[in-house]
Amino acid sequence: MIPLELYLLVSALLFVIGIIGVLIRREAIVIFMSIEMMLSAVGIALVAASRVYEGLDGMILAFLGMTVAASEAAIGLAIFVLLHRTYKGVKVDEINLLKG
Amino acid sequence: MIEYVWLIPLFPAIGFLINGLISRWYNLPKAFIAWVACSALALSFIGSAAVFFELLKLPLELRVKIPDVILFDWVVSGDLRTVIGYKVDPLSMVMALVVTGVSFLIHVYSVGYMHEDPGFARYFSYLNLFVFMMLNLVLANNFLLMFLGWEGVGLCSYLLIGFWFENEAPPRAGLKAFIVNRVGDFGFLIGLFLIFSKLGTLVFDEVFAKAHLLDPWTVTLITLMLFVGATGKSAQLPLYVWLPDAMEGPTPVSSLIHAATMVTAGVYMVARCHVLYEMAPLSMMVVATVGALTAIFAASMALVQVDFKRILAYSTISQLGYMFLAVGVGAYSAGIFHLMTHAFFKALLFLAAGSVMHGLAGELDIRRMGQLKEKMPITFWTFLLAALAIAGIPGFSGFFSKDEILWNAFSSPKGHLILWLIGLITAGMTAFYMFRLCFMAFFGRFRGDHEVFHHAHESPPIMTIPMIVLAVLSVIGGYVGIPHVLGGHNYFHEFLSPIFKIHENLPHGEGSEKLELLLMVLSVAVALFGIFLAFNLYLRNPELPKRLSQKWPKAYKVLWNKYYVDEIYGFIFVEGSKGFGRILWHNFDEAVIDRTVNWIGSLMKVMGAGLRFFQTGFVRDYIVGILVGALILMLLIL
Amino acid sequence: MIIQWIVFILASLSAVVFALLMITRKNPIHSAVCLIVNFLSVAVLYVLLGREFIAISQVIIYAGAIMMLVVFTIMLISVEEVRKKPLLRMGAGGVIGIVLTILLLGYLGLGSFGGSLYGEKGNFTMDVIREMGPFKAVGKLFMTDYLLPFELASVVLLVGIIGAVILAKKER
Numbered sequence: 019m020i021p022l023e024l025y026l027l028v029s030a031l032l033f034v035i036g037i038i039g040v041l042i043r044r045e046a047i048v049i050f051m052s053i054e055m056m057l058s059a060v061g062i063a064l065v066a067a068s069r070v071y072e073g074l075d076g077m078i079l080a081f082l083g084m085t086v087a088a089s090e091a092a093i094g095l096a097i098f099v100l101l102h103r104t105y106k107g108v109k110v111d112e113i114n115l116l117k118g
Numbered sequence: 119m120i121e122y123v124w125l126i127p128l129f130p131a132i133g134f135l136i137n138g139l140i141s142r143w144y145n146l147p148k149a150f151i152a153w154v155a156c157s158a159l160a161l162s163f164i165g166s167a168a169v170f171f172e173l174l175k176l177p178l179e180l181r182v183k184i185p186d187v188i189l190f191d192w193v194v195s196g197d198l199r200t201v202i203g204y205k206v207d208p209l210s211m212v213m214a215l216v217v218t219g220v221s222f223l224i225h226v227y228s229v230g231y232m233h234e235d236p237g238f239a240r241y242f243s244y245l246n247l248f249v250f251m252m253l254n255l256v257l258a259n260n261f262l263l264m265f266l267g268w269e270g271v272g273l274c275s276y277l278l279i280g281f282w283f284e285n286e287a288p289p290r291a292g293l294k295a296f297i298v299n300r301v302g303d304f305g306f307l308i309g310l311f312l313i314f315s316k317l318g319t320l321v322f323d324e325v326f327a328k329a330h331l332l333d334p335w336t337v338t339l340i341t342l343m344l345f346v347g348a349t350g351k352s353a354q355l356p357l358y359v360w361l362p363d364a365m366e367g368p369t370p371v372s373s374l375i376h377a378a379t380m381v382t383a384g385v386y387m388v389a390r391c392h393v394l395y396e397m398a399p400l401s402m403m404v405v406a407t408v409g410a411l412t413a414i415f416a417a418s419m420a421l422v423q424v425d426f427k428r429i430l431a432y433s434t435i436s437q438l439g440y441m442f443l444a445v446g447v448g449a450y451s452a453g454i455f456h457l458m459t460h461a462f463f464k465a466l467l468f469l470a471a472g473s474v475m476h477g478l479a480g481e482l483d484i485r486r487m488g489q490l491k492e493k494m495p496i497t498f499w500t501f502l503l504a505a506l507a508i509a510g511i512p513g514f515s516g517f518f519s520k521d522e523i524l525w526n527a528f529s530s531p532k533g534h535l536i537l538w539l540i541g542l543i544t545a546g547m548t549a550f551y552m553f554r555l556c557f558m559a560f561f562g563r564f565r566g567d568h569e570v571f572h573h574a575h576e577s578p579p580i581m582t583i584p585m586i587v588l589a590v591l592s593v594i595g596g597y598v599g600i601p602h603v604l605g606g607h608n609y610f611h612e613f614l615s616p617i618f619k620i621h622e623n624l625p626h627g628e629g630s631e632k633l634e635l636l637l638m639v640l641s642v643a644v645a646l647f648g649i650f651l652a653f654n655l656y657l658r659n660p661e662l663p664k665r666l667s668q669k670w671p672k673a674y675k676v677l678w679n680k681y682y683v684d685e686i687y688g689f690i691f692v693e694g695s696k697g698f699g700r701i702l703w704h705n706f707d708e709a710v711i712d713r714t715v716n717w718i719g720s721l722m723k724v725m726g727a728g729l730r731f732f733q734t735g736f737v738r739d740y741i742v743g744i745l746v747g748a749l750i751l752m753l754l755i756l
Numbered sequence: 757m758i759i760q761w762i763v764f765i766l767a768s769l770s771a772v773v774f775a776l777l778m779i780t781r782k783n784p785i786h787s788a789v790c791l792i793v794n795f796l797s798v799a800v801l802y803v804l805l806g807r808e809f810i811a812i813s814q815v816i817i818y819a820g821a822i823m824m825l826v827v828f829t830i831m832l833i834s835v836e837e838v839r840k841k842p843l844l845r846m847g848a849g850g851v852i853g854i855v856l857t858i859l860l861l862g863y864l865g866l867g868s869f870g871g872s873l874y875g876e877k878g879n880f881t882m883d884v885i886r887e888m889g890p891f892k893a894v895g896k897l898f899m900t901d902y903l904l905p906f907e908l909a910s911v912v913l914l915v916g917i918i919g920a921v922i923l924a925k926k927e928r
Contacts, residue, residue, distance in 0.1 A: 019760075020760060020761065020764050020804075022868070023868045023869050024764070024768075025801075025805075026864070026865065026868045027865040027866070027868075028768045028771065028772070028801070029864075029865075030860075030861055030864035030865030031772050031775075031861065031865060032771060032772065032775055032794075032798075033860075033864065034857045034858075034860055034861040034864070034865075035772070035775040035776060035779060036775070037853070037857045037860070038779060038853070038854060038857055039778065039779035041853035041854070041857070042779060042853075043779065045784060047784050047787075047826065047829065047830055047833070048778075048779070048784055048787050050826070051778065051787060051788065051791050051826060052778075052779060054791070054818070054822060054826075055775060055778070055791060055794060058794075058795060058798055058814070058818060061798070061810070061814070062798060062801060062802075065802055065805055065807050065810055066805060068805075068807070069805040069806060069807065074893060074894060074897050075897075077807050077809065077810050077894065078894065078897055078898065078902050078905075080810055081809075081810060081813060081894075082905050082909050084813055084814070084817050084818065085817075085909040085912060085913060086909070086912055087817075087818070087822065088817055088821060088822060088913070088916070089912050089913050089915065089916025089917075090916070091821075091822045091825055091826070092825065092916045092917070092919070092920040093916055093919045093920055093923065095825050095826065095829045095920075096919070096920045096923040096924045097923060098829055098833060099829060099832060099833065099923075099924055100923055100924070102832075102833040
């Protein structure tokens with residue numbers, strides 16, 4: 019039986035790598051992919067907890083998170099496509115229309 | 119009937135409401151207004167008389183034990199519980215009779231005097247309101263209701279002095295009256311606060327019953343503060359300056375308010391609070407001294423005035439000084455007696471002034487009058503009777519009241535020789551200036567415009583009949599108070615004695631009777647001398663006054679300018695307040711408050727600029743923000 | 757027992773390595789492929805934990821649908837390759853971010869060591885699941901305790917569909 023802490027460590031690693039990816043990269047697509055990785059990392063933690071505590075709730079929560087990630091992916095990518103029509107290459111560093 | 123005493127103030131209140139409210143929107147006919155106002159007063163007078171006769175049926179001691187007629191709770195707040203309640207006892211009924219009776223006569227007179235005035239309805243509503251307030255003042259059973267009346271008559275005085283507000287002078291005079299009154303009222307309020315804080319009640323009976331619990335210094339402070347209020351309301355030193363200016367108002371107003379009723383409120387108040395004053399000999403000395411000094415001071419200014427009404431105004435101040443002198447030496451019933459007789463003859467004098475003005479189309483300068491006794495006989499004869507009364511000639515009412523005051527000033531244990539002497543000299547001056555006025559206005563040759571003289575006429579009966587009634591009262595009014603030495607029975611003193619008897623202690627006995635007669639003779643002699651002097655100066659040798667004024671120009675100038683008191687007050691208080699206000703405006707309001715408020719506004723701007731720094735529009739930065747926030751939250755939770 | 761450990765170490769190593777690779781590739785297609793491998797490793801981890809349902813969902817939804825969409829979008833938008841290596845292009849903000857994330861890693865990853873975890877045990881032991889059948893257990897839960905989230909998830913998907921269609925329409 020692999021201890022829960024190790025699974026949590028893996029989940030944390032993936033999550034943090036995802037954050038670093040968000041911070042570093044300039045292209046919107048790669049940022050998006052990093053965000054998806056973060057969501058998946060959270061799933062790992064949830065499922066591991068569900069195994070250790072012998073309940074299925076964590077798994078169901080991870081599943082619902084996956085659902086949300088899917089619909090978010092659809093919409094987000096649609097937005098990218100739209101932005102591409104205007105900006106020709108979605109570079110987050112250059113879009114600052116919300117500057118206040 | 120005594121339980122219905124509250125009807126007495128109610129009638130004029132109703133008159134005020136009817137005349138005041140309805141004529142706002144609908145032009146009532148003058149006859150209607152006049153009937154409403156005068157009958158309200160008539161009913162009040164009849165009510166007062168009814169209660170008075172009920173009072174007479176009771177034996178002497180019971181008259182002061184009548185329970186107060188309480189209408190309803192007025193102010194109930196914490197420990198303070200005051201009611202609208204009226205007190206029926208000899209003092210309040212004497213005041214009520216005087217107020218309602220004289221007011222009624224003046225109301226009738228005003229119907230004729232104000233007939234041409236467009237503000238007819240407004241005048242009568244104000245007048246009724248005034249009588250309502252005055253009746254509340256004299257009939258109240260507690261300090262707070264009395265103060266309501268006190269302030270109310272001040273308000274009505276302001277409204278009526280400034281009645282012709284289209285002109286420049288009347289509103290200014292009204293404002294002056296109100297403000298000077300206010301200064302006095304401040305003192306009165308301090309007295310009220312002290313009474314309440316030390317004794318926990320404001321009802322007269324309770325206060326006077328508990329008064330012995332106070333220490334002497336507190337009582338002295340209370341009585342002095344109350345007296346400050348009296349100096350404002352009754353125009354004594356130093357707050358008398360509003361009364362001469364108050365002559366800007368219509369003459370019947372001067373007659374009613376500034377001769378017979380409002381200005382006597384201070385005297386009534388001291389008499390009512392005699393229990394407190396007896397506990398504070400220092401205050402009584404102050405009262406008597408201020409009264410005597412005011413009497414002689416005002417009389418001196420009346421010697422050189424040339425405005426008919428101004429002379430009478432200074433005379434009023436002087437006579438009020440006599441009343442305060444009386445109550446200050448403990449002769450309360452003498453003071454009230456003089457209040458009553460003074461009401462009769464002073465009101466009459468003012469009405470006569472009004473009659474003269476009416477006949478001469480508004481002339482007031484006595485240098486432009488003369489020979490009027492041929493043109494206005496009734497006015498002349500009534501004026502003469504009143505002048506004889508005020509001068510203190512035996513047989514007239516003023517003689518009995520003034521002499522009682524002088525005797526008490528001399529002989530009472532609180533009196534003093536100097537006070538008596540001041541009173542005596544003032545009596546002489548009073549006789550002098552009254553007859554100076556009489557001779558200059560009614561005798562000799564007319565010195566004004568001949569057209570005016572041609573049109574001069576006697577006033578209509580609606581004006582002369584009240585004057586005749588008052589003249590009769592000026593003569594016989596004194597006979598209720600014939601002193602013992604002259605073989606009479608002082609009914610007035612006896613009537614008021616249940617209230618005052620504990621405190622009045624006049625020496626009796628053989629020696630004192632001779633002394634009293636001697637003083638009486640002295641005062642009559644002084645009065646006759648004054649009349650003789652006036653006769654010489656203004657009838658026989660009319661150039662003499664001018665030579666005298668040229669011989670002592672400085673003294674004449676000081677008297678003519680009323681000792682420059684108005685100028686001094688104007689400089690110290692008016693300019694002082696204006697300067698202080700200017701300092702507060704520039705140095706405080708602008709510099710401090712405006713700066714602070716503007717600084718707060720600019721602070722908002724700076725904060726906004728700082729926060730704007732974070733709104734870059736770049737998603738990346740927002741992500742960093744989220745990250746930082748998540749981190750902080752985690753730190754907090756774990 | 758030892759098999760479990762070996763599988764675990766292999767799967768987690770692969771997941772972490774490919775995650776690192778993903779964020780450092782110049783070519784976005786390379787990043788996408790690395791992410792797919794990462795997802796597959798995570799699925800292996802799920803199987804190791806005995807939750808087959810989630811593992812299958814991970815493969816189908818994440819590695820299948822989402823990544824397919826991403827690859828398509830990359831090809832549509834024709835994202836260019838980056839010139840320099842991403843890691844060297846960091847500015848000051850990047851450094852701060854890295855520091856913060858290291859801190860985060862410390863809290864999340866290592867905070868659980870030391871025995872501060874607690875919680876009640878549920879009643880779905882492995883035996884119960886094996887007896888009921890894994891999908892049936894999940895299905896039963898979905899239809900009873902978690903009915904509301906189930907329905908809401910379908911609403912979210914519906915909204916996503918509608919949104920995507922509207923957003924991608926050509927301008928009239």
